[in-house]
Structures are given as structure tokens and as C-alpha cells.
Amino acid sequence: MTTGTRRRLAPEVRRRQVLDAAIAVFSEEGLHGASMDAIAARAGVSKPSVYAHGGTKDELFAACLAREADRLMSSMTAAVLPDGSSGEDGAQQRLRRALRAFFRAVTTHRQGWTVLYRQASTGEFAGPVDAARRSIVIRAAELLAAELGGSVEAAEPIAHTLVGAAEGLADWWLGGDHAPGEQEPADLLADMLMAVVWPGLDALRRV
Amino acid sequence: MTTGTRRRLAPEVRRRQVLDAAIAVFSEEGLHGASMDAIAARAGVSKPSVYAHGGTKDELFAACLAREADRLMSSMTAAVLPDGSSGEDGAQQRLRRALRAFFRAVTTHRQGWTVLYRQASTGEFAGPVDAARRSIVIRAAELLAAELGGSVEAAEPIAHTLVGAAEGLADWWLGGDHAPGEQEPADLLADMLMAVVWPGLDALRRV
DNA sequence: CAACCTATCTACTCCTGCGTAAAGTAGCGA
DNA sequence: TCGCTACTTTACGCAGGAGTAGATAGGTTG
Structure with missing residues (x-):
């Protein structure tokens, strides 16, 4: 060297x-x-x-967290905000876009995701990290509350469930090595997650 | 002292x-x-x-992990195995019972869960811990494959999604302090999770 | 080409905390 | 009452690693 x-x-x-x-x-x-x-x-x-x-080591770690959290947050924000197709696009479309952005960011910068998700969940850095996570959860809860009815507080546990599911799926995907398929993996993962949770969320709307 | x-x-x-x-x-x-x-x-x-x-410190930590992982595993195993009500009980019932056992174990021994979930996910102890986690996932995948059709491998990502969702919900519940409600919290959490995911899982069956 | 600024390196210091050794003390069985 | 031994106090050895001081050399400007 x-x-x-x-x-x-x-x-x-x-x-x-x-x-x-x-x-x-x-x-x-x-x-x-x-x-x-x-x-x-x-x-x-x-x-x-x-x-x-x-x-310092701590400052360096904090800087890593800040950069990766920012990267992830801005990816997802950019994916949800601009309603690409004009006209009405429902909660389902926006949710799917957000999930695609999430899985894309995670699969693209897996080291960054690992630091955020596995290495920073404990200790003195838990605060900043799950502030970012909480921010994502709040967005999800707002989306769910707006579309499915009910208060944001009521939607919060569901949002946590959803985010946890996405993390679990991402973690599984990043764990093994997968042969490159014909479709973008991130989109595949998003579709899979949507298939599992959307019917349930949709059913909650008409309670 | x-x-x-x-x-x-x-x-x-x-x-x-x-x-x-x-x-x-x-x-x-x-x-x-x-x-x-x-x-x-x-x-x-x-x-x-x-x-x-x-x-040694490492041995002590390993012993903690072993005890808590064992506690969790046996709780869930006991909940799923004995078909309490005679006659046919479908995947939905077994899944709900497993989830109830999980949430009950987690809320009862929150320190143990914290050690397993947050403190041991990294470093040289990642192996043993996600061996236990993997074991749970495999069981879930087998259950899903048996009931929804398809191979166990195909059900694996769905099982990871499910487990991630349960972890996310548990983590949220343990994070805040909640007023004691009229119902057992663990059962409430299990029902909530089932409401979100079951329709989707059920829909996958008839593909 | 010479002087100088500063990025970079080599080689330390020092502290924290694991793990243990030695010697004394007190519970409990015979 | 006697001793066995689990337990305690106290002190220390030692390793790993964070953080730093002083030397060195790349580039730049006159």
C-alpha cells in the first residue's frame, strides 16, 4: 500500500x-x-x-450516519413528492413508488444501509438514526391516514409494521447473493411487499 | 450494596x-x-x-443470548405445535397463535428481546442470533408454503417480510409507554398484524 | 530555483477495561 | 467447635486502541 x-x-x-x-x-x-x-x-x-x-471516531461515525441517512431520506422524498403521471394517483401508487425508492437506495448503497440499520441502532447514536427512521414512519402514517381514514396516531402502528416489513425484506435480500434476474430487483421487492400488505391496508379502509 | x-x-x-x-x-x-x-x-x-x-465477557454474553433465544423459541414452538382445538385449524389460526406467543414473549421479557434484537445483531455474535431468527423464518416459510402452496424457497421472502413486520411492531410497542388497555397487549398486536398481512397472504393462495 | 506552507507520515503516550492472583473472612456441614 | 470452601477485597498485569507531537516532503509562488 x-x-x-x-x-x-x-x-x-x-x-x-x-x-x-x-x-x-x-x-x-x-x-x-x-x-x-x-x-x-x-x-x-x-x-x-x-x-x-x-x-474523532465518534464525529466520523456521526458524519457517516448523517450522509447515509440524508441520502436515503432524499431518495424517498424525491420519489413520493413529484406526482409524475398527471391526474389522480392513489395511495397505492405513491406507496409503491416510495417502496421502490427505498429498496433501490438500500440495494445500491448496501454498506450505508448496513451502518444505519445494524450498527447504529444502539448506543449513543440511536437518537439521530431513529429520528430519521421515525421521520419515514411519520410520512407513511400520514399517507395511510389520509387515504385510509382515521387519525395519524391510529395509523402509526401500521406504519411501523410496514416499515419493519420493508426492512426485513431488504435485510433478507442483502443477506444472500442473488443471480441477476431480468427485472430490477428493487422493483421486484417493492411489488412483493405490496402484494402482501396492500390487500390488508385496502380492507382497513372500508371498516 | x-x-x-x-x-x-x-x-x-x-x-x-x-x-x-x-x-x-x-x-x-x-x-x-x-x-x-x-x-x-x-x-x-x-x-x-x-x-x-x-x-469471560464473551461467554457471558453468549450465555445470555442462548437463554433468551431459547426462551423465545420454545414459547413460539409450544404455541404452534399443540392443536388446542381439535379438528382442522387452518394456517390463519396457527399463524395468529404464533404471533401472539411472539408478542407475549417479547413484552414479557423486554430486556432479553432488546439484547437479542438490538445488541447482538452485529459483531461476532450475529451468527448464533440470526440462526435463531432464521429458524423462526423457516418455520413461517414452511407454514406459508404448506397452506398457500408453492415451495418453501418461494415463501422465504414472504416469511422474512412477515417476521420483519412483527419486529417493527414489537419495537414500536416497546419504545413508547402505553396505558394499560382492557385487552392483553400482545393479542392486540397480533390481531393488528394479522389484519394487515392476512388478506394479502390469503390472496396469494389463489394465484 | 529557493523559500515556505501545509498535507501527510512515523512513532510515540496514555487510558480504559478485561482478566487474574493473593490473602483474608464468614457461612454452613460434621 | 472446627474446618472446608465459597466468597470478598484489593491490587495488579496486560493488550488494544484512541488520540497527538514532531519530523518530512509535495506542491506552489515569487
């Missing part, structure tokens, strides 16, 4: 490198299992450089 | 005390956050005693 020549890069570029390496290592080893030395090695950089660009 | 009188107890009893204390501390602090001193203090016992009865 000794390139022999040590290169000076723009701080922004180095910071990006360090963040990427940190996410990779954190996703494999967890917050405590990862050492700053390992992150430095992965980034192809010395440890003081990691401190210079990423700060 | 000095009781003044120090009591001699049977090794089995002491071991139980240590395990209970360990689960309590691990559930609050996580594997790395918990110190052996803290566990000793919680158990009302000196640190060497913890080592005498619980072994």
Missing part, C-alpha cells in the same frame, strides 16, 4: 475518501469493532489524516 | 443472578458499553464471582 510517493489532495476529496472508507469498515466491523487504523488503511491514508479530515 | 451478611448460595442460583444482571446491563449498554464491574455491581456480587459463574 506504500505508493512510494505521497500525494497532496484537496481536503474535500480526502474527506470523501475517508468517509467512504469509514462507512465500509463500520459496516463490516461496527462502531466498536472498527479501529481508526483500519479505517486509515482502507482509505490508503495515515491515521493522523483520518483525524484531520474526519475528526 | 453491602448487605452486611454475605450469603452462600448454590452455584446454580448464583449463575442465574449473574445472568439476569448481565442481561439487564447488556440490554441498556450493549456488549461493549457494559463493563464487567457494572454487571458485578448489578448482581450484588464481586467481579471475580462474575468470572467464576459466568466466565
Whole structure:
């Protein structure tokens, strides 16, 4: 790994490198299992450089969480907001689009998802992370309440169920290695989840 | 914490005390956050005693996982196996009973569940834990395949979805504090989950 | 081409916390 | 009453890893 020549890069570029390496290592080893030395090695950089660009280990971890949470949130937000097809598109369409965006983001940046979902659920970083999660759940609850009737509070447990189901399915998909199918996997996963939950949600509407 | 009188107890009893204390501390602090001193203090016992009865920190943690996983597994197994009402009871009934058992176990032993679900999902203990989880998923998949038709492999993603949904709902319930309602909360949660997913599962049967 | 700024590296310090050793004390059976 | 031994207190060895100080060298500007 000794390139022999040590290169000076723009701080922004180095910071990006360090963040990427940190996410990779954190996703494999967890917050405590990862050492700053390992992150430095992965980034192809010395440890003081990691401190210079990423700060303390905790700050670095927080930065990873922030970046990945932001990425995920903005993907889903972008998918739901613009009503692409003009005219009325019901809750079913919007829900499916949100799920597709979720699965696409998760399958595309699996390391980031792993850090958010498995490594940050506990400890002092639980707060920020499930703030983001909660934000997703609230959106889902609002969508459900608007379309199925009832208050947002009443829809909250259902939204948690839905989000949990999506996480479970994503986790399964990321766990095994799957042969590349003919269709985009994310869309397939979204359709599968919709097939399971939508009839039930639809039935709740006409109670 | 000095009781003044120090009591001699049977090794089995002491071991139980240590395990209970360990689960309590691990559930609050996580594997790395918990110190052996803290566990000793919680158990009302000196640190060497913890080592005498619980072994190494890792061994102790593994023992906690084993006990709680076993508790959960046997609860659910017991709930599904004996067909209480004679005669045919369909997949819907068995599924509901399994879910009730799950939610009952989780709400009853929340510390144990926390250790399994949040603290052990990463690191070197991921293996044993999601072996147990996988076992539950397989059972669910078998049940679904038997009743809805199709192979077990095809039912696997659906089973993961189902288990994820249950975990999400349980996590939500354990997160907030809820006023004691008129009905057993576990049964309420199971009914809620069934309402969401069963119509979809039922629809899959007649494809 | 020389001076200089600063990104980067090598090589430390220091602290936390696991795990254990040694010596003393007190419950409980004989 | 005597001892066996589970248990406690206290102190320490040791490893791993976070964070830093000082040296080094890439690039840049006059």
C-alpha cells in the first residue's frame, strides 16, 4: 500500500475518501469493532489524516450516519413528492413508488444501509438514526391516514409494521447473493411487499 | 450494596443472578458499553464471582443470548405445535397463535428481546442470533408454503417480510409507554398484524 | 530555483477495561 | 467447635486502541 510517493489532495476529496472508507469498515466491523487504523488503511491514508479530515471516531461515525441517512431520506422524498403521471394517483401508487425508492437506495448503497440499520441502532447514536427512521414512519402514517381514514396516531402502528416489513425484506435480500434476474430487483421487492400488505391496508379502509 | 451478611448460595442460583444482571446491563449498554464491574455491581456480587459463574465477557454474553433465544423459541414452538382445538385449524389460526406467543414473549421479557434484537445483531455474535431468527423464518416459510402452496424457497421472502413486520411492531410497542388497555397487549398486536398481512397472504393462495 | 506552507507520515503516550492472583473472612456441614 | 470452601477485597498485569507531537516532503509562488 506504500505508493512510494505521497500525494497532496484537496481536503474535500480526502474527506470523501475517508468517509467512504469509514462507512465500509463500520459496516463490516461496527462502531466498536472498527479501529481508526483500519479505517486509515482502507482509505490508503495515515491515521493522523483520518483525524484531520474526519475528526474523532465518534464525529466520523456521526458524519457517516448523517450522509447515509440524508441520502436515503432524499431518495424517498424525491420519489413520493413529484406526482409524475398527471391526474389522480392513489395511495397505492405513491406507496409503491416510495417502496421502490427505498429498496433501490438500500440495494445500491448496501454498506450505508448496513451502518444505519445494524450498527447504529444502539448506543449513543440511536437518537439521530431513529429520528430519521421515525421521520419515514411519520410520512407513511400520514399517507395511510389520509387515504385510509382515521387519525395519524391510529395509523402509526401500521406504519411501523410496514416499515419493519420493508426492512426485513431488504435485510433478507442483502443477506444472500442473488443471480441477476431480468427485472430490477428493487422493483421486484417493492411489488412483493405490496402484494402482501396492500390487500390488508385496502380492507382497513372500508371498516 | 453491602448487605452486611454475605450469603452462600448454590452455584446454580448464583449463575442465574449473574445472568439476569448481565442481561439487564447488556440490554441498556450493549456488549461493549457494559463493563464487567457494572454487571458485578448489578448482581450484588464481586467481579471475580462474575468470572467464576459466568466466565469471560464473551461467554457471558453468549450465555445470555442462548437463554433468551431459547426462551423465545420454545414459547413460539409450544404455541404452534399443540392443536388446542381439535379438528382442522387452518394456517390463519396457527399463524395468529404464533404471533401472539411472539408478542407475549417479547413484552414479557423486554430486556432479553432488546439484547437479542438490538445488541447482538452485529459483531461476532450475529451468527448464533440470526440462526435463531432464521429458524423462526423457516418455520413461517414452511407454514406459508404448506397452506398457500408453492415451495418453501418461494415463501422465504414472504416469511422474512412477515417476521420483519412483527419486529417493527414489537419495537414500536416497546419504545413508547402505553396505558394499560382492557385487552392483553400482545393479542392486540397480533390481531393488528394479522389484519394487515392476512388478506394479502390469503390472496396469494389463489394465484 | 529557493523559500515556505501545509498535507501527510512515523512513532510515540496514555487510558480504559478485561482478566487474574493473593490473602483474608464468614457461612454452613460434621 | 472446627474446618472446608465459597466468597470478598484489593491490587495488579496486560493488550488494544484512541488520540497527538514532531519530523518530512509535495506542491506552489515569487
